[in-house]
Every structure is written in C-alpha cells, then in structure tokens.
Amino acid sequence: xxxxxxxxRVRYAETDAMGFAYHGNxxxxxxxxxxxxxxxxxxxxxxxxxxxxxxxxxEAGARYLRPAAFDDRLSVVAVMRxxxxxxxxxxxxxxxxxxxxxxxxxxxxxxxxxxxxxxxPARFVEKAGALFG
Amino acid sequence: xxxxxxxxRVRYAETDAMGFAYHGNxxxxxxxxxxxxxxxxxxxxxxxxxxxxxxxxxEAGARYLRPAAFDDRLSVVAVMRxxxxxxxxxxxxxxxxxxxxxxxxxxxxxxxxxxxxxxxPARFVEKAGALFG
Amino acid sequence: xxxxxxxxRVRYAETDAMGFAYHGNxxxxxxxxxxxxxxxxxxxxxxxxxxxxxxxxxEAGARYLRPAAFDDRLSVVAVMRxxxxxxxxxxxxxxxxxxxxxxxxxxxxxxxxxxxxxxxPARFVEKAGALFG
Amino acid sequence: xxxxxxxxRVRYAETDAMGFAYHGNxxxxxxxxxxxxxxxxxxxxxxxxxxxxxxxxxEAGARYLRPAAFDDRLSVVAVMRxxxxxxxxxxxxxxxxxxxxxxxxxxxxxxxxxxxxxxxPARFVEKAGALFG
Numbered sequence: 001x002x003x004x005x006x007x008x009r010v011r012y013a014e015t016d017a018m019g020f021a022y023h024g025n026x027x028x029x030x031x032x033x034x035x036x037x038x039x040x041x042x043x044x045x046x047x048x049x050x051x052x053x054x055x056x057x058x059e060a061g062a063r064y065l066r067p068a069a070f071d072d073r074l075s076v077v078a079v080m081r082x083x084x085x086x087x088x089x090x091x092x093x094x095x096x097x098x099x100x101x102x103x104x105x106x107x108x109x110x111x112x113x114x115x116x117x118x119x120x121p122a123r124f125v126e127k128a129g130a131l132f133g
Numbered sequence: 134x135x136x137x138x139x140x141x142r143v144r145y146a147e148t149d150a151m152g153f154a155y156h157g158n159x160x161x162x163x164x165x166x167x168x169x170x171x172x173x174x175x176x177x178x179x180x181x182x183x184x185x186x187x188x189x190x191x192e193a194g195a196r197y198l199r200p201a202a203f204d205d206r207l208s209v210v211a212v213m214r215x216x217x218x219x220x221x222x223x224x225x226x227x228x229x230x231x232x233x234x235x236x237x238x239x240x241x242x243x244x245x246x247x248x249x250x251x252x253x254p255a256r257f258v259e260k261a262g263a264l265f266g
Numbered sequence: 267x268x269x270x271x272x273x274x275r276v277r278y279a280e281t282d283a284m285g286f287a288y289h290g291n292x293x294x295x296x297x298x299x300x301x302x303x304x305x306x307x308x309x310x311x312x313x314x315x316x317x318x319x320x321x322x323x324x325e326a327g328a329r330y331l332r333p334a335a336f337d338d339r340l341s342v343v344a345v346m347r348x349x350x351x352x353x354x355x356x357x358x359x360x361x362x363x364x365x366x367x368x369x370x371x372x373x374x375x376x377x378x379x380x381x382x383x384x385x386x387p388a389r390f391v392e393k394a395g396a397l398f399g
Numbered sequence: 400x401x402x403x404x405x406x407x408r409v410r411y412a413e414t415d416a417m418g419f420a421y422h423g424n425x426x427x428x429x430x431x432x433x434x435x436x437x438x439x440x441x442x443x444x445x446x447x448x449x450x451x452x453x454x455x456x457x458e459a460g461a462r463y464l465r466p467a468a469f470d471d472r473l474s475v476v477a478v479m480r481x482x483x484x485x486x487x488x489x490x491x492x493x494x495x496x497x498x499x500x501x502x503x504x505x506x507x508x509x510x511x512x513x514x515x516x517x518x519x520p521a522r523f524v525e526k527a528g529a530l531f532g
Contacts, residue, residue, distance in 0.1 A: 150411065
C-alpha cells in the first residue's frame with residue numbers, strides 16, 4: 001500500500017455561487033495528491049511525461065459528504081491499495097480538521113505520446129512494486 | 134424518462150498539456166446538460182435558486198472512453214430514468230459525431246439556503262412527475 | 267476592421283462565492299470570441315495549430331463594470347482594429363441585454379511549435395489583410 | 400508599502416494544450432497572493448466577508464513574459480504601493496527561480512453584501528494604514 005497526504009487551502013476561484021467549493025474541483029485536488037504520491041515514490045509525473053509516458057484518467061468518482069468553504073484547510077489522503085499492473089487505481093479521502101468531507105477514486109492506464117496503451121515504465125514498476133512486498 | 138441533448142464546443146481553456154479536454158471539465162458539461170433539462174421541464178435552475186432551493190451534487194462519476202480535443206463538437210445526452218423523490222439521479226453520455234466518448238452520472242438532493250435537506254419544490258415534482266406517467 | 271459577436275450563457279461552474287461570474291473567466295470568454303473571429307476569416311485556430319502555429323497571449327486586461335450572474339446571456343464583441351503584423355491586438359466588449367458589463371483586450375504574437383516568434387502564416391495575412399482594405 | 404510572496408506549484412489542471420499554464424490562471428494566482436497579504440496584515444478575507452464586505456476586482460491586467468510549465472515552482476510577489484482609500488491597487492510579479500515570468504495588477508473597491516460601494520472596514524484601514532507610515 002502506498003499513501004500520501006496533500007494539504008491544500010480552498011481558493012476563492014474554486015468556490016461557486018452556492019458559497020462552497022465547486023464539486024468539479026475535487027478531481028483537481030485528487031490529481032494534486034496523485035502527483036505528490038508519484039513524487040514520493042521517486043517517479044515524478046513530470047519525468048514520466050518527459051520519458052514519453054502519459055497517465056490519463058480512465059474513470060473517476062467522488063462522493064460529497066460535507067461542503068468545503070473558501071479558505072478551508074483540507075487534507076487529501078490518496079491510497080494505492082493494489083500493486084499497479086496495466087491499470088492503476090487510487091482512492092482518496094478529503095478531511096477538514098479530522099472530519100471526512102468527501103471521498104473518491106480514479107483509475108488510470110499508462111499510454112505513450114501517441115495515445116497507445118503501454119506497460120508502465122520500468123522505474124515505476126520497480127519503485128511502486130517495492131512498496132507492496 | 135426525461136432526456137435532453139446539450140451541444141458544446143471544447144474551449145481551449147478546457148484542454149490540458151496532454152492536448153485534450155481535462156477530465157474535470159466533464160462534470161461541468163454534465164451540469165450544463167442538467168441545467169438545460171431543468172429549463173426544458175420549465176423549472177429553470179435560476180428560478181429554483183431564487184425560490185430558496187439548491188441542488189448540490191451528492192455523488193458524481195465519469196468514464197473516459199476517448200479523448201476530446203480543442204474545438205471538438207460534443208453532444209451531452211442527459212437522462213433522468215427514475216421519477217425523482219428526495220434524491221435525483223441523472224445519467225450522461227457524451228458523443229462526438231455519433232461515437233460515445235464518455236459517460237457518467239450525478240446524484241442530487243434538494244436543500245434550502247441553510248443547507249438542510251428539503252422536499253423538492255412542488256413545481257418540480259409536478260413538472261418532472263408528469264413526464265413519468 | 268474585423269469584428270465578431272460571440273453569445274454565451276454563464277455556467278454555474280463559472281460563478282464564485284460572491285454569487286457572480288468569477289473575474290478570471292472573462293479571459294476565457296475573450297478567447298472564445300477570438301476563436302470565433304478566426305473561424306469567420308476562414309483561419310480556424312485548430313488549423314493554425316495543426317500547421318505548427320501557436321498564438322499565445324502576451325498581454326491581457328479587463329475592466330469589470332457590472333457583475334454577471336449564473337445563467338445570464340452575454341454577448342462578447344471582439345474587434346481587431348489594426349491590421350495585424352508581427353503582433354496582433356484585439357479589443358473586447360461584453361454586453362448583457364445591450365448594456366456593457368465589461369471590456370478588455372489581448373495582445374498576441376505567432377510562435378512556432380518550439381516557441382520561437384514567427385511571421386504570421388500566409389493564409390492569415392491574406393485573409394485578415396483583405397478586411398483592412 | 401505592503402508586500403507578500405506566495406509560493407505555488409503549477410497544477411496539471413492549470414495547463415492547456417500549448418503545454419503551459421493557461422493565461423487565465425495568473426488572475427487566480429494573483430488572488431491567492433492577495434488573500435495571503437490580507438492574512439499577513441491580520442485582516443483575513445474570510446473575516447472581511449463574514450463582516451459583510453466584498454472586495455471585487457474592478458480591473459485586472461497581466462503581461463506574460465515567459466511560459467510556465469506543469470510542476471514549475473513559482474513565486475508571486477504582491478505589492479501594495481499606495482495607501483488604500485476607497486480604491487485599492489495591487490501589483491504582482493511572478494518569478495521562477497529568480498527570473499520574472501509575468502507581471503500584472505488588480506484594482507479593487509470594497510462593497511457591501513448588496514453590492515453597494517462602501518468605505519473600507521475600520522480594521523483594514525487601521526492595519527493597512529499603519530504600514531504606510
């Protein structure tokens with residue numbers, strides 16, 4: 001299992017006329033946590049891209065339990081529960097002061113710069129695999 | 134069943150560095166189709182808000198089957214399959230030239246301006262209900 | 267002079283907690299009008315990109331005169347007053363029911379896919395130039 | 400003079416198909432620096448809003464000198480050069496590793512919850528004023 005916690009502060013630009021964070025932004029926050037996880041296993045997404053890989057989202061979902069307001073400090077906990085193969089799944093939980101306000105998931109596959117599905121890069125397989133014993 | 138088709142053109146601002154529409158934007162497009170559906174059953178969302186109602190997203194999901202590029206003309210078909218009660222569910226399919234490129238769903242509840250769950254407004258119950266025979 | 271009028275409807279996602287359209291979105295709307303202008307002079311931006319050109323924003327400005335709310339129908343009038351050379355400037359005015367709510371401008375230069383400034387594509391010079399007599 | 404430096408990391412969601420940060424996002428980054436400045440003079444924007452004030456953008460401008468890519472670490476320096484009265488102006492400079500990549504400005508006025516222009520809140524006048532000697 002690989003896990004990371006990203007901290008963020010809700011931007012004014014992220015709110016909508018209901019007075020809370022717009023629901024679409026949670027996918028952006030999930031992505032930020034995902035990027036941080038790749039940093040922490042020493043496979044930064046920027047380097048994956050430079051090496052010709054892309055990691056598009058195949059599927060995403062979110063449940064909104066409590067609204068988040070401008071300036072709220074949120075934590076996004078991202079978890080990779082299963083050793084990634086051709087596909088990769090991450091689960092996310094969003095917290096404010098220890099209370100869960102949302103959760104969600106994303107599923108991904110590696111593709112090359114031409115958009116064709118490819119095996120994950122060797123470095124990623126090695127680094128991520130090492131954390132699944 | 135209630136259905137509507139929203140046509141849109143992918144904005145440059147909606148693309149990302151992969152060269153395609155950012156996955157988070159699909160939730161925005163679903164919302165546009167939802168707003169159009171409410172127009173078509175003569176319960177515009179703007180009027181619902183003015184009457185003190187809000188219709189937040191409780192849950193959302195999307196599957197991305199084919200990428201969409203800048204300037205692509207897409208159609209978002211929104212469908213309400215079940216007569217709405219305290220909860221409402223919509224399903225969405227995104228098409229480009231007749232080929233499905235994505236699908237998804239959202240679940241909603243009506244709340245009042247203080248954020249408390251409330252029964253759907255009478256006008257909505259009447260208008261939507263009439264379409265479910 | 268080249269002019270075009272783009273019509274849009276303010277999306278819920280474009281509002282913020284003040285209850286009106288977020289000020290950053292006006293740059294997106296200006297871009298939509300710009301894209302439509304390029305269509306109308308028969309030099310679609312998509313084709314310019316496919317031919318290896320990019321038209322980044324060098325400078326942008328906006329003045330906000332009146333707020334715009336969710337669902338407002340706005341018109342963005344874009345005007346190219348001067349025959350474009352290495353640089354190109356566009357001015358924009360945003361209207362709601364005939365009343366100006368905002369205005370702004372953008373300045374641009376053509377670059378190639380490597381980011382180097384280049385002369386405008388011949389087709390663009392010909393098509394745009396013809397409209398300046 | 401009041402000054403603050405906000406650090407940020409370019410999100411993938413903030414890029415566009417040119418491969419760089421979308422120009423509209425700079426207005427969001429300026430806002431983040433503005434919010435931080437208000438924190439630092441002990442007048443958090445959230446508290447201003449709770450007290451019934453709004454600080455909308457009357458005018459904004461940006462010049463884009465060098466593109467910023469996904470994952471770039473940027474610093475946004477915000478400066479208030481003149482003691483604010485009924486109007487307030489801030490200037491911004493964006494840096495990457497000490498090199499300026501963009502600059503801009505915003506102009507603001509305080510309004511109340513009904514949208515009417517009002518004098519700045521006493522606390523803000525006192526706190527900001529104290530820094531202009």
